[in-house]
Amino acid sequence: xxxxxxxxxxxxxxxxxxxRGIERDRESAITERHGARTSRLRVGTWLPPxxxxxxxxxxxxxxxxxHPYAIPTFEAIWKSLKSQxxxxxxxxxxxxKEIVIGAGGGIIIAFLLAILMAELPVFERALMPLAVxxxxxxxxxxxxxxxxxxxxxxxxxxxxxxxxxxFPMLVNSLAxxxxxxxxxxxxxxxxxxxxWETFRYLRLPGSLPFVFAGLRIALPLSVVGATxxxxxxxxxxxxxxxxxxxxxxxxxxxxxxxSIAILCALGIAFVVILGxxxxxxxxxxxxxxxxx
Amino acid sequence: MDRLVTGRESTPxxxxxxxxxxxxxxxxxxxRIDGIVKTFPAGKGRNLVLDxxxxxxxxxxxxxxxxxxxxxxxxxxxxVAGLIPADSGRVVIDGEAxxxxxxxxxxxxxxxxxxxxxxxxxxxxxxxxxxxxxxxSKERDLRNSEEILRSFGLGNALHRHPxxxxxxxxxxxxxxxxxxxxxxxxLMDEPFSALxxxxxxxxxxxxxxxxxxxxxxxxxVTHSVREAVVLSDRIVVMSTHPGRVKTxxxxxxxxxxxxxxxxxxxxxxxxxxxxxxxxxxxxxTYA
Numbered sequence: 001x002x003x004x005x006x007x008x009x010x011x012x013x014x015x016x017x018x019x020r021g022i023e024r025d026r027e028s029a030i031t032e033r034h035g036a037r038t039s040r041l042r043v044g045t046w047l048p049p050x051x052x053x054x055x056x057x058x059x060x061x062x063x064x065x066x067h068p069y070a071i072p073t074f075e076a077i078w079k080s081l082k083s084q085x086x087x088x089x090x091x092x093x094x095x096x097k098e099i100v101i102g103a104g105g106g107i108i109i110a111f112l113l114a115i116l117m118a119e120l121p122v123f124e125r126a127l128m129p130l131a132v133x134x135x136x137x138x139x140x141x142x143x144x145x146x147x148x149x150x151x152x153x154x155x156x157x158x159x160x161x162x163x164x165x166x167f168p169m170l171v172n173s174l175a176x177x178x179x180x181x182x183x184x185x186x187x188x189x190x191x192x193x194x195x196w197e198t199f200r201y202l203r204l205p206g207s208l209p210f211v212f213a214g215l216r217i218a219l220p221l222s223v224v225g226a227t228x229x230x231x232x233x234x235x236x237x238x239x240x241x242x243x244x245x246x247x248x249x250x251x252x253x254x255x256x257x258x259s260i261a262i263l264c265a266l267g268i269a270f271v272v273i274l275g276x277x278x279x280x281x282x283x284x285x286x287x288x289x290x291x292x
Numbered sequence: 293m294d295r296l297v298t299g300r301e302s303t304p305x306x307x308x309x310x311x312x313x314x315x316x317x318x319x320x321x322x323x324r325i326d327g328i329v330k331t332f333p334a335g336k337g338r339n340l341v342l343d344x345x346x347x348x349x350x351x352x353x354x355x356x357x358x359x360x361x362x363x364x365x366x367x368x369x370x371x372v373a374g375l376i377p378a379d380s381g382r383v384v385i386d387g388e389a390x391x392x393x394x395x396x397x398x399x400x401x402x403x404x405x406x407x408x409x410x411x412x413x414x415x416x417x418x419x420x421x422x423x424x425x426x427x428x429s430k431e432r433d434l435r436n437s438e439e440i441l442r443s444f445g446l447g448n449a450l451h452r453h454p455x456x457x458x459x460x461x462x463x464x465x466x467x468x469x470x471x472x473x474x475x476x477x478x479l480m481d482e483p484f485s486a487l488x489x490x491x492x493x494x495x496x497x498x499x500x501x502x503x504x505x506x507x508x509x510x511x512x513v514t515h516s517v518r519e520a521v522v523l524s525d526r527i528v529v530m531s532t533h534p535g536r537v538k539t540x541x542x543x544x545x546x547x548x549x550x551x552x553x554x555x556x557x558x559x560x561x562x563x564x565x566x567x568x569x570x571x572x573x574x575x576x577t578y579a
Contacts, residue, residue, distance in 0.1 A: 183407030187469075190373050190401040190479075192394045193424040201420060205411050284410040284453055 072253040077261060080254035087243070092262055094239040095226050098154060099266075102161025103222035110166045111211065114173035118203070119195070124174070135167035139225060143232035157229040157239070164225035165218035172217075176210025177203050209285040212278050219270040223263055322509035323349040323372060323477055328381035330367055341367055343534035345381070351476070352507035356520035356527045358566065360574045364535030365513045369481050372511060373401050386476050393477075397428040400470030400508075402480040406462035408454040408469075414441060415450040418469045440468045443502060460491040467499060471506060478510045484519065496522060497551055504548045517566050521545075522553055527566055531573040539569050 057074070064073040081088060117124035139160055146156035180202060188198050230241025240259045247255040278285075328345045331338040341364045349355045357365040370376045372383050374390040385393035393399055400421075408417045418437040441450060444464045454462055463483055470478055484492045496519055503510065503523075514520050520527045524543050531538040545558050553559055 181405070181407055183403035183405040184409065186370075186373065186375055186403055187401050187407050187421075188424065189375055190394055190399045191397060191421060191424045191473075192428065197424050201424065202409070205409070282411075284455060 069251075069253070072257050076254045077258050080258045081261075088240075088258065088262060091238060091240045091243045091259070092266075094154075095223075095230065095241065095263070096266070098157040098161055098226040098229070098239065099222045101154075102158035102226065103165045103218065105158065106162030106165040106222075107169050107215070107218060109162070110169035111173045114170050114177060115199075117170075117174055118177035119199070131167055131170055134163060139164050140228055143228050146229070147233045152233045156233065157226055160229040161222050161225035164221045168217040168221065169211075169214045172210045172214030173207060176207030176214075179210065180206055208282055212274065212282060215274055216271065219274065220267045223267045223270075227263060322351045322353060322386070323511060324382075324384040325368070325372065326382040326384070328368065328371060328378045328383070330364065330371065330376075330378050340534040342371075342378075343536050345530075345535065345537055347528055347537060347540070349477075349509045349511055351509055353526070354503065354510045354512065354524045356512045356514055356524040357530065358514055358517065358520050358527055358570070359530030359535070359538070360532050360570070361515065362535075363530040363532040363573075365530055366481055367535070369479050369511060369513050372477075373399060373479050395425075395428065397425055397473055398476050400473070400475040400478045402463075402466050402470045402478065402483045404481050404483065404485060406454065406459075406466040408462060408465055410454050413451050413453055414446060414457070414465050417454065417465055418472050421469045421473050437468075437472055440472050441465070444468050444498065458491075459487050460495055463487065463495060464498065467502075471502070471508075476509060478508050480510065480512045482513050482515065485515070492516075492519070499523070500549060517563055517570065518554075521559060521563050521566060522549060527562075529566060529569045529573065538573055541565055541569070 060071070061073060064071045064076075113123075113127065117127070142163070143156075143160055146159055150156040150159070184202060185198075188202055193201070226239065227241035227244075230239040231245050233242070240263055244256050244259045247259070325345060325347050328342050329340075330342040331340050333339070345364075345368060347355070357368060359365050367376070371378045372385070372390065374394045383390050386398050388396070388398070408414075409420065412420065415437055418441060422437070438447075438450060441447065444467065446461060446464060446468070449457060449461060449465075454465070457465070463486075467480075467483065470480075484495050487495060500523055510523075512520070512523060521543060527541045527543060529538045529541065530536065541562065543562050545553065545556070545562065
């Protein structure tokens, strides 16, 4: 059947040539898609949240004008911030210090422990129940007990902030260190990669998207931890939490809300900074980009 | 037993195998698989996946493993790669046990997915294979990573990242990574199965072209008859439940082969021969 054979030959040739064309098209399409990702300052992106914010702020102002003893107006908060910047600044620095040391320590310890658990599962079996116990215990309940045990100094605040970030960091880091592509792991195995090489080249960089997901939960939580710890030791009168506690007893609404606003801004700053670092360091991670 | 074993399979360990594939086809070259049995746990008992599978791949010989899904062809590859142990039987690679062979980096693996590190550039992904377990590759005739990528048509993509490449390009990087540290044996587990038919044909011919000038013993798992015939020296057809070697078919088409190979009468003949055996193996499903 020579005709059929020729037809098939022609088909083969067409297939091969079309294949080359498709490959080229796909390459350029992929490059274009990457280019489009950078331009995202579209009206459709920022306008809807802006409108939502404006409406929320409008309702706030309207209610504050009618009920000045329930919530203060924005002007009152702003006036308080402007009239005593030193007060807010020094209390802010105390809270920030508690977070940097407490959360920083908690995050580092949690990550190191996750590495230990990932490499030697016996540690996971031994320590995970304790970690879960720590997680399910409400920090608000521990706070006064820690103050009694460790006094009115900064230590119980570091501890509480550390405790609150510990679990989300541990669990996310552990999941990240374990989330290894099976094919890549097989390649490492047939290359007879050492344990250290597998960790350094495969597990550690592969865990970073999960570590960032953990940080996105842990850092805003650290603000909660520091504030709660300060509530419990309000006598010390340092930190924004302590300032809120004292002002609440004096029903000084503008100071309370100005402190809350600063704490809120701190949380937002953490999320924004994390987002920027995430884009810089983990540009290759398209999975979490979609998840957020 | 309808298992058809060619003379080569039953050759005693001390005797040299066929001289057809390569001039230096000694007993120490390539891969010898001897009476592999593998079971997997299934419910209370165990499921027999591979039943006494034996085959040899000569030095520089290209052998394809084909069969219906569930015949255990990927399992054979994983056993040869040292990823899972066999229940009994023996695998000898370049005259050594699998464990020793991986320690010396004698095996290049190309998994089904490209399995590239997304945070490394194409070049750095290929260099990784040299970097890891580096003392084993010291005495080796290491290929230049850039050069090898160029010959796979990836010269422009050296400093790009995997996510910026098409599936076909990613798979070529994975193949380059397996060739770069000059292992004696390459194991490929359906490397083109995730690609569309058009890209696949191209990838096959690219691999063929490269392999013909860099001969290595290859065990190539596939479910495409066309792919098996155009690439292989021999095609091992397997039957299922349990996985056994049904027939070994000598392709016997002249090398170097290329695109034009698909047209030849010889190609058609071997192709229909393989299809006939496959039909026989899969028949019970329709009966």
